[in-house]
């Protein structure tokens with residue numbers, strides 16, 4: 001066993017760290033305050049090859065493995081959870097195409113998704129969240145025209161308002177329920193597809209979360225990914241990978257909060273000495289660091305298993321469950337260490353505290369992860 005990054009992973013870590021320090025950190029507070037999608041940062045991530053990670057070079061990507069991808073998301077999340085979240089969720093759409101798409105689809109979409117076009121993944125509906133199998137959006141094949149006609153509403157879709165390509169889960173055979181679900185690529189601007197409400201959220205303000213409305217939206221049947229009726233399976237497999245990304249985001253948030261807390265503890269003087277000299281504060285920091293290190297290695301382990309082609313459903317769920325609960329725990333203590341200043345917008349901690357919460361909810365809630373883990377244990 002070797003607890004060591006490869007040279008390539010170390011290089012990626014350094015690049016992502018530099019980008020986060022120099023380009024992301026100075027923008028993070030404004031992105032949060034103005035609810036601004038950081039298009040320029042997304043463009044830079046494209047130039048740096050981050051949006052094409054895990055997409056092979058033959059399809060215009062930058063290659064690499066899931067550990068490298070997790071490390072990049074983690075480094076960026078230390079400074080801005082929104083930018084990291086956008087990157088992580090963007091990668092779900094190409095991951096589905098790569099695993100289940102035809103050669104023609106890979107050649108058509110992957111170079112674009114790796115090089116500037118944002119991707120989204122649309123599963124959730126107003127009446128179907130954790131119970132995604134009860135989704136009601138339909139995509140019925142019109143044999144006469146060879147098009148799927150899509151009707152329904154998806155909600156809470158990350159990047160949905162500006163994504164060029166959306167991997168949509170819809171019922172192609174409604175009577176078969178889950179077994180009648182398929183995955184279809186929908187392009188921005190297709191007639192009958194409009195953006196509904198863009199959500200006003202507690203945190204993650206730089207990541208747009210939108211409702212997608214389909215009203216007799218027609219897409220060619222060539223947009224079907226893989227086989228009809230396999231969409232729910234594809235979605236669950238994609239979520240296994242996506243959860244590693246959110247675990248990495250949560251690890252990054254916790255690391256960012258820990259770093260800020262150490263710095264603050266050295267600077268803040270009370271009772272004539274830095275609060276870092278108080279054992280109560282030292283113990284907070286020790287707990288935060290220990291739990292975050294554990295969350296990081298569980299996340300890397302899940303990423304390693306995915307990269308190695310090993311089963312990783314349970315490990316991805318464990319990594320995300322643990323890392324997201326830790327991000328909430330660590331940002332809470334970080335805010336406590338900052339005292340009243342932590343509650344103020346002048347410091348990044350209150351943003352990190354708000355941003356951390358989402359990691360316990362999206363790409364499956366903590367409760368659903370416990371269902372996934374216990375199912376694997378008891379099978």
Ligand SMILES: Cc1cc2nc3c(=O)[nH]c(=O)nc-3n(C[C@H](O)[C@H](O)[C@H](O)COP(=O)(O)OP(=O)(O)OC[C@H]3O[C@@H](n4cnc5c(N)ncnc54)[C@H](O)[C@@H]3O)c2cc1C
Pocket residue numbers: 089120121122123124128129130131155156157158159201204209358361362363364365366367368371
């Ligand atoms: C900011 C944001 C971005 C998102 N991005 C995307 C996206 O890009 N694509 C997408 O498809 N979706 C996205 N989602 C949706 C997200 O995945 C869902 O919100 C999540 O899966 C929970 O569904 P729900 O909100 O309907 O909650 P519900 O399913 O209604 O859950 C409510 C509560 O009941 C609990 N619960 C439900 N079922 C069980 C069970 N079996 N056992 C125990 N407890 C249970 C839940 O854990 C939760 O505590 C996003 C959500 C948010 C908030």
